Amino acid sequence: MTSRPGFVLEVDRSTPPTLMWHGEGFRLERLPVGSRVVYPPEPVETLADPDAAIAEALEHPLGDSPPLRALLKPGMRLTIAFDDISLPLPPMRRPDNRQRVIEAVLDLAAEAGVDDVVLIAALALHRRMTEAELRHALGDRIYDSFAPCGRLTQHDAEDPGNLVYLGQTDAGEDVELNRRAATSDLVVYVNINLVPMDGGHKSVATGLASYRSLRHHHNVRTMVHSRSFMDQHRSELHSSNWRMGRYLAAQGVKVFQIETTLNNDPFPASSAFLQRREWEWTLKDRAGFLAASKALARAPERLARSLLQSINAPHAMASVQAGEVEAVHAATTEHMYRQLLVEVEGQADILTMGLPYLCPYNVNSVMNPVLVMCLGLGYFFNLYRGQPLVRRGGVLILSHPTPWAFHPVHHPSYIDFFEQVLSETTDPLEMEAKHEETFATDPWYIHLYRTSYAYHGVHPFYMWYWGAHALDHLGGVIVVGGDRRAVRRLGFKPASTLADALEMAEDIVGPDPSLTHFHAPPLLMADVR
Amino acid sequence: MRALLVERSLPRFATARLASALVPGAGGGVRPLRLVDMDPPELPGPAWRRVRPRLAGICGSDLATLDGRSSRWFEPIVSFPFVPGHEVVGDVEAALPERPVGEGGRLAPDRPGPEGGPTRVVIEPVLSCATRGIDPPCPACSEGRTGSCERISFGELRPGLQTGYCVDTGGGWSVEMVAHLSQLHAVPAGFSDEEAVMVEPTACAVHAALAAQVQEGETVAVLGAGTLGLGVVAALRHFDLPGKLLASAKYPEQRALAAELGADVVAGAGEVVRAVRRVTRSLAVAPGGPGPRAPRLAGGADVVVDCVGSAQSLAEALAVVRPRGRVVLAGMPGPVKVDLAPLWQREVTLQGAYTYGTEERGGLRARTFELAFELVRSARLGRLVSAGYPLERYGEAIAHAASAGRRGAVKIVFTPQEEAPRPAPRRPAPRRPAATRLPPGPATSRRPPSSPRRSR
Numbered sequence: 001m002t003s004r005p006g007f008v009l010e011v012d013r014s015t016p017p018t019l020m021w022h023g024e025g026f027r028l029e030r031l032p033v034g035s036r037v038v039y040p041p042e043p044v045e046t047l048a049d050p051d052a053a054i055a056e057a058l059e060h061p062l063g064d065s066p067p068l069r070a071l072l073k074p075g076m077r078l079t080i081a082f083d084d085i086s087l088p089l090p091p092m093r094r095p096d097n098r099q100r101v102i103e104a105v106l107d108l109a110a111e112a113g114v115d116d117v118v119l120i121a122a123l124a125l126h127r128r129m130t131e132a133e134l135r136h137a138l139g140d141r142i143y144d145s146f147a148p149c150g151r152l153t154q155h156d157a158e159d160p161g162n163l164v165y166l167g168q169t170d171a172g173e174d175v176e177l178n179r180r181a182a183t184s185d186l187v188v189y190v191n192i193n194l195v196p197m198d199g200g201h202k203s204v205a206t207g208l209a210s211y212r213s214l215r216h217h218h219n220v221r222t223m224v225h226s227r228s229f230m231d232q233h234r235s236e237l238h239s240s241n242w243r244m245g246r247y248l249a250a251q252g253v254k255v256f257q258i259e260t261t262l263n264n265d266p267f268p269a270s271s272a273f274l275q276r277r278e279w280e281w282t283l284k285d286r287a288g289f290l291a292a293s294k295a296l297a298r299a300p301e302r303l304a305r306s307l308l309q310s311i312n313a314p315h316a317m318a319s320v321q322a323g324e325v326e327a328v329h330a331a332t333t334e335h336m337y338r339q340l341l342v343e344v345e346g347q348a349d350i351l352t353m354g355l356p357y358l359c360p361y362n363v364n365s366v367m368n369p370v371l372v373m374c375l376g377l378g379y380f381f382n383l384y385r386g387q388p389l390v391r392r393g394g395v396l397i398l399s400h401p402t403p404w405a406f407h408p409v410h411h412p413s414y415i416d417f418f419e420q421v422l423s424e425t426t427d428p429l430e431m432e433a434k435h436e437e438t439f440a441t442d443p444w445y446i447h448l449y450r451t452s453y454a455y456h457g458v459h460p461f462y463m464w465y466w467g468a469h470a471l472d473h474l475g476g477v478i479v480v481g482g483d484r485r486a487v488r489r490l491g492f493k494p495a496s497t498l499a500d501a502l503e504m505a506e507d508i509v510g511p512d513p514s515l516t517h518f519h520a521p522p523l524l525m526a527d528v529r
Numbered sequence: 530m531r532a533l534l535v536e537r538s539l540p541r542f543a544t545a546r547l548a549s550a551l552v553p554g555a556g557g558g559v560r561p562l563r564l565v566d567m568d569p570p571e572l573p574g575p576a577w578r579r580v581r582p583r584l585a586g587i588c589g590s591d592l593a594t595l596d597g598r599s600s601r602w603f604e605p606i607v608s609f610p611f612v613p614g615h616e617v618v619g620d621v622e623a624a625l626p627e628r629p630v631g632e633g634g635r636l637a638p639d640r641p642g643p644e645g646g647p648t649r650v651v652i653e654p655v656l657s658c659a660t661r662g663i664d665p666p667c668p669a670c671s672e673g674r675t676g677s678c679e680r681i682s683f684g685e686l687r688p689g690l691q692t693g694y695c696v697d698t699g700g701g702w703s704v705e706m707v708a709h710l711s712q713l714h715a716v717p718a719g720f721s722d723e724e725a726v727m728v729e730p731t732a733c734a735v736h737a738a739l740a741a742q743v744q745e746g747e748t749v750a751v752l753g754a755g756t757l758g759l760g761v762v763a764a765l766r767h768f769d770l771p772g773k774l775l776a777s778a779k780y781p782e783q784r785a786l787a788a789e790l791g792a793d794v795v796a797g798a799g800e801v802v803r804a805v806r807r808v809t810r811s812l813a814v815a816p817g818g819p820g821p822r823a824p825r826l827a828g829g830a831d832v833v834v835d836c837v838g839s840a841q842s843l844a845e846a847l848a849v850v851r852p853r854g855r856v857v858l859a860g861m862p863g864p865v866k867v868d869l870a871p872l873w874q875r876e877v878t879l880q881g882a883y884t885y886g887t888e889e890r891g892g893l894r895a896r897t898f899e900l901a902f903e904l905v906r907s908a909r910l911g912r913l914v915s916a917g918y919p920l921e922r923y924g925e926a927i928a929h930a931a932s933a934g935r936r937g938a939v940k941i942v943f944t945p946q947e948e949a950p951r952p953a954p955r956r957p958a959p960r961r962p963a964a965t966r967l968p969p970g971p972a973t974s975r976r977p978p979s980s981p982r983r984s985r
């Protein structure tokens with residue numbers, strides 16, 4: 001059975017209210033007649049036998065790569081790097097794609113007599129994963145076999161002894177990589193693609209790199225020139241990563257890439273209404289919506305957060321590709337586009353979106369205001385191909401409570417960024433010039449990144465840069481139902497209701513504006529013509 | 530004459546304390562303070578002059594007194610009933626002596642005002658040996674450190690650490706007071722009354738800033754951005770060479786002023802610890818969260834100047850000063866409960882900074898007031914005067930002063946020569962006039978700001 005593609009609805013008088021995520025809750029909003037709502041495609045078909053598909057991919061790799069079996073030799077140094085906690089969203093039910101793939105790779109390595117195997121969580125500058133998170137991603141068998149003997153590690157971008165400087169690309173970009181990976185005979189990278197941005201050379205060149213390397217593509221100029229960073233061929237972020245990846249290959253770092261995609265099925269059956277179009281809601285969906293929204297609204301904030309963070313998505317593997325990095329990623333990207341793209345005709349004056357409780361950087365954590373900005377203006381705004389859903393000078397309206405709340409262990413530098421940097425400036429270029437270096441080299445942040453579960457000191461800057469293209473493009477940002485102080489600190493305008501926000505937006509874009517609503521998650525990518 | 534008088538009344542102080550705990554400044558309403566018609570104070574001796582206050586500031590110490598929050602430490606060095614007001618610019622009618630008087634080389638004004646009129650003066654309120662007729666003066670006064678006078682309740686005057694706390698001198702919250710020649714500083718031409726009334730609190734700020742003995746390149750944190758805190762920021766920037774100057778400020782107007790006056794980093798309420806940590810690149814022994822759940826620092830600022838004097842600010846000062854750093858307590862404290870473990874464990878020096886006297890910097894000696902005049906002019910501190918009230922509206926004035934930061938104000942003053950009009954009998958009660966908004970910038974008029982009522 002094929003799934004239904006994405007869909008653009010034009011709102012008329014008979015259109016039921018539209019569901020909007022609102023952090024740890026939802027809202028039903030009536031959009032003005034004539035508005036368009038972009039719905040995601042339904043979950044795509046999954047692999048009937050993922051393990052067989054993985055074995056098949058490893059035996060018949062893409063590009064000019066030999067089968068993995070042929071690359072494994074006794075006495076070799078094998079490093080298996082894998083995506084960290086930021087993927088997938090929400091975390092998937094066990095077994096995770098990483099577990100399935102790595103077990104298959106380890107079986108082959110064992111058959112080939114490879115003893116020197118090390119697993120590395122490719123954190124880049126993200127927080128370290130907890131034991132529970134690692135067990136969830138890799139399975140108990142792998143964890144118990146590798147962790148106790150120190151062969152399951154997490155990349156430390158601040159450990160000079162575990163980094164190796166390999167030189168510069170033709171564009172003058174420093175390439176500094178995890179020493180174990182750089183000195184291995186083979187790096188197998190195991191990836192989960194949720195959006196087209198992930199994977200390809202970005203996996204190793206970002207996931208196993210240091211700040212010295214990352215700063216060449218995680219910066220304002222790059223992000224403003226990535227239109228969008230979800231579209232590899234128009235993304236300066238990817239161009240830089242590709243240069244670095246090719247440079248790594250030229251320096252002898254051999255990478256065997258394994259990429260998997262999911263079927264875009266993020267919510268369990270009990271929350272089916274979240275994935276169904278409103279006019280198709282059954283009585284059960286309505287009851288589910290009422291029960292969930294009332295319960296979440298009445299639950300204390302921490303409880304609501306904890307309930308939602310405990311969701312394990314029924315995602316299932318939809319494809320697996322292995323072999324040479326670029327060939328693999330080209331195939332993955334095709335899968336992603338087939339799964340996510342929705343054709344949309346033309347741009348709107350106003351783009352609305354409801355932001356959920358989760359983004360890549362607050363798994364088991366708090367969605368702080370900086371991450372709200374990153375999710376709205378970074379991830380969701382950039383989920384387009386061609387041109388943004390909203391015109392230049394248009395208005396983005398977000399729905400999110402935007403609480404002035406931070407996870408003190410995960411996001412210590414975010415607190416300072418929010419309290420001190422954003423109180424001075426919201427201009428990405430200014431903060432990059434004036435503050436980034438200080439945060440990036442702050443010894444306390446480095447200490448917490450290395451020894452606790454903290455994102456790197458520079459990470460909140462990257463999150464802000466993620467939204468730099470949107471900040472450059474938009475005429476205004478309004479947050480509905482957000483903490484007014486926090487919203488203002490972000491440089492945005494608070495509004496109590498969507499109606500208020502639309503009225504405020506008209507002051508910027510003029511009367512009778514066109515409006516498009518981005519109905520996600522489940523995720524979609526707008527192919528704007 | 531009209532004057533605001535504080536009387537010793539334990540029930541009133543207790544009520545004021547209770548009321549102010551509920552609403553800051555409410556102590557002014559239930560008051561040990563009241564408006565009275567009284568005789569002007571007698572001249573205690575030939576070296577004393579009558580002064581007619583033009584503007585008289587409301588200080589944090591005044592508010593603490595009226596709210597019943599003052600320490601009982603002051604009881605033996607205050608005499609009741611007293612007229613408050615020690616931040617005073619006023620007019621001296623009589624010609625002043627030809628010779629310099631006073632301690633430490635300070636020159637009192639020795640000329641009459643223009644065309645033989647009154648001379649505008651600022652009062653240095655500390656009641657030192659000279660004012661008390663004590664000769665020879667105590668060692669501190671001999672050295673010009675009048676703020677440390679050891680004869681503070683002796684001599685020809687009744688007890689009173691300053692003008693404004695002594696029965697015999699009166700205070701600025703009245704139509705007339707007396708001051709010793711050694712207390713008088715002529716106001717230079719071109720100084721507005723608003724600038725002049727800021728000289729005394731600025732002198733306190735200068736003294737606190739210099740007491741910190743900041744070495745070049747040191748990081749200094751100033752807690753509080755009221756009149757004193759802003760003055761300390763300005764003084765540190767003007768007279769010292771801190772490497773980084775961080776100020777904490779609760780309200781947007783305070784934040785803007787702190788930055789304008791020279792703070793490199795301005796942290797909001799509850800953000801100080803994190804800001805100091807970031808500026809000093811200190812480690813922290815516990816991560817903490819936003820706001821009050823701040824991290825515990827391993828290092829910290831070299832110097833912290835506490836311009837608040839509360840238990841909370843003192844605890845914050847001890848939390849953000851580095852081991853072997855210095856905390857200067859400039860804000861007037863009352864009885865506070867503070868955990869001194871960090872002071873002990875980190876060998877922190879805690880130093881008080883009270884009033885002023887003579888400052889020594891780089892081998893040069895200067896009266897603090899001279900430096901304060903210089904700073905008021907260069908930093909344009911007259912702009913900190915936000916509103917003026919006639920004595921009759923003292924309740925509103927005190928409430929305004931107590932909530933100055935929240936209301937976007939800094940210094941609230943009385944305009945004692947201005948008399949609020951009385952409502953005419955048998956007519957509808959007139960709308961209460963707004964507080965006199967003092968003109969911004971360096972106004973040069975010597976007239977007290979006119980009341981809105983009068984200008985109708």
